[in-house]
Amino acid sequence: MNTLTGVGVSPGIGFGPAYVLAVQESLVPAPDARHGGDAGAERDRATRALEQVAADLEERGIRTGGEAREILNAQAMMARDPGLAVEVAVLIDDSGATAARAVYEAFGRYRELLAGAGGYLGERVADLDDVRDRAVAVLEGLRMPGVPDHPDHADHTARPYVLIARDLAPADTATLSRDVVSAFVIEQGGPTSHTAILARAMGVPAVVACPGATSIEPGTPVLVDGSSGLVRPAPSEAEVAEATNAAAARKAVLAAASGPGATSDGHAVPLLANIGGPGDVASALEHGAEGIGLYRTEFLFLDRATAPSGQEQESAYLEVLNAFPGGRVIVRTLDAGADKPLAFLPPRGEEPNPALGERGLRLFKINPEIMNEQLGALARAAAQSSAKLQVMAPMVATAEEAAWFVAACGDAGLPSAGVMIEIPSAALRASDLAAEADFLSIGTNDLAQYTFAADRQLGALTMLQDAWQPALLDLIALAAAGAVGRGKSCGVCGEAAGDPVLACVLVGLGVTSLSMAPPALPAVRAALSRHDREQCVLAAQAARAAISPQEARTAARSHLPGLAGLAL
Structure with missing residues (x-):
């Protein structure tokens, strides 16, 4: 077979025999199945x-x-x-x-x-x-669906294997490990699918949105590049050796990079972690996070019949704060509503376009009691910890909204309140928002979605979700400049921050901190340490001058010679 191309969502090289998970038909009981009367x-x-x-x-x-x-x-x-x-x-x-x-x-x-x-x-x-x-x-009384404990592939002696499937359920993905699976290759899904999220958290190379993957013959040796998205069935020995040697060299380089994030000339770039709750703290610490740049608090609220109590919230927040004494912890307030409804709130009618509906800060305005409970819990947690708590609101479109949120945080006794830049209007008028808020944080996933009118969940529009799109880089530059002009910081907490090449470009655009999935931290730290700030600026200028994501990445790399040693 020819080399297949998908979307690389978890970096690294995986090699092994293909285990192709057969498409399982749903278990459908007979329509006329009736019980015996009891x-x-x-x-x-x-x-x-x-x-x-x-x-x-x-x-x-x-x-x-x-x-x-x-x-x-x-x-x-x-x-x-x-x-x-x-x-x-x-x-x-x-x-x-x-x-x-x-x-x-x-x-x-x-x-x-x-x-x-x-x-x-x-x-x-x-x-x-x-x-x-x-x-x-x-x-x-049937076998549970999913991945068997001991898959029967053609080569019983070669493990780990490359797991290939049309799609994978979270319950199956979560229980696998690098000792068993060398890589995931999925025909469906996108960068924000559960398979992608879990693969990154596990440190297993993964490629999604890869058409034709399940047509690979079971047992065929497969080489997977989780960075480029290339999937090579039956590679030559030379190709495997080259890829594995590069991966080993990269691992050694990453292990050697340590300490706070900074460019080679000493320009500090704090490297922070994105988490969904206290359970993610261990991974953040293991990979050297200097703090938390995005604590997604919606996991406390979703899929439950009653709202979490103030005490429950306070405990969850305090556990994270105490893990970073003296460090920075940025908490995003509840990002729910519209396409992530809360079961304990009364419905407000169907929305024709949920992505443009009443979510994030808009939900807070409609339900101030939810906001007051959360801000109060955050303030109480902060009072018990030495960590530097900063709170930010999602889905902020105007300076007026920013001012309203900052005032609410002040009333709750929170010392630092910022806003997320996820809507083009916020990026275009970032200076106005920065005049009201203490800091800005760019969510590149949603900013791309709204900039290109491309649903971030739709695999067919992955190209428009590419963080290397020059138009998106322009908006990031505008937001960073608006913050700097007001003497405020501007970080990035979207998936883009975890790309080591793009991380250098983001620094060149004026971004002051980067937050990402914990396993991405070592590669970003190493990439920054091999380039000075001027090289990052030149790479950013070259990327913005391009007219496509591919050209932007290529142009940026030409100014970042230290990447060669990282095998990125």
């Missing part, structure tokens, strides 16, 4: 099966930890959803459906709602299907 016993069977699935998902999350735990806990809550339980009971009582058929139909109705919502909820359809299939398998 509806109560059938309801109990359904309840026990759903609870067994939920407990299994939670146990997998505990074993894995980090972001995987958050994702699997969210799936477990799907299995325990009270609305679904009622729907299952009604189907068993009113139509006489078996437990398996009732579960299948109840999940199907909920599935239609999620699929129709699109965006974040649309992405959760695959998670819901996985929970459904696991529950049906329990009820029917």
Whole structure:
């Protein structure tokens, strides 16, 4: 086969025999399946099966930890959803459906709602299907869907293997390790899919949105480059040797780079970590994070019937703050609403375009009690820690909104309040926002989505989500200049910060700090340490002068000679 090309979402080189996960048909109980007359016993069977699935998902999350735990806990809550339980009971009582058929139909109705919502909820359809299939398998006495514990591929002696699939459920991805899987190659998905997120957290090379991958013959040796997105079936020995030697050399270089982030001429660039909760702190510390640049607090709120109490929030915040005594911890306030609705808030009607709806700061304005509870919990946590807490709001479009949020933080007793630059209007008028806020932080994922009118969840539009798009670099430069002109800092906390080449360009654009998934920190630290600030500026200028992402990356690299030793 010829070399395949996808989107590299987790850097590194993986090599091994292909294990191609067969496309599994959903377990569909017969439409006319009816129970024997004891509806109560059938309801109990359904309840026990759903609870067994939920407990299994939670146990997998505990074993894995980090972001995987958050994702699997969210799936477990799907299995325990009270609305679904009622729907299952009604189907068993009113139509006489078996437990398996009732579960299948109840999940199907909920599935239609999620699929129709699109965006974040649309992405959760695959998670819901996985929970459904696991529950049906329990009820029917069948093997759980997913990756077998000991895959039967052609070469039994060669491990780890390259796992190839159309898509993967979080429960399967999370329980694998580099000792078992050398790389993931997925036909579907995008940079923000759960497979991509978990692969980065595990440090396993991964390529997504790779058409034709499942046509690779099982057992075929496959070489995977998680940076470039290239997938080579049956590579030559020379190709494998070259790639593995480069990977080994890169690993040695990364291990040698340590200490605070800085360019070779001493220009400080704090390197921070993106986390979803206390479970991610260990990885951040392991990879040398100087602090937290993005604490996504929505994981405390999503997929639950009641809002988290102030005490629950305070404990979660304090655990992270105490992990970085004297360091910086930037907390993003609740980024929910629209395509990430909160079950405990009354619905406000269907939105025709959720990505442009009432989310982030807009949700706070509608529900000030939620904001006051969160800001109060943050203030109490900060009072008990030596960490430097900074709080920022998502989805800020105007200077007026920035001023409103900063005032609310001041009323709560929080000393430092900033805003995220995710909307083009905010980037264009960053100077006005910086006049109101204490700092700015650029979320490149959403900024790209809104700049190019390209849904970040849609794999077909991955090209427009490329952080190397010159127009996006222009907006980042505008935002950084607006902040610097007001004497304020401007960091980047989107996925772009984790690209070592782009990290140098971002510094050249005027960005003052970089926050990323913890495993990306060593490569970024090494790349910065091999170039002075002037080289970063020249690389940024060259990238902005290009007319395509590919040209921008190539042009930037020509000014960054130290990258050659990193094998990036």
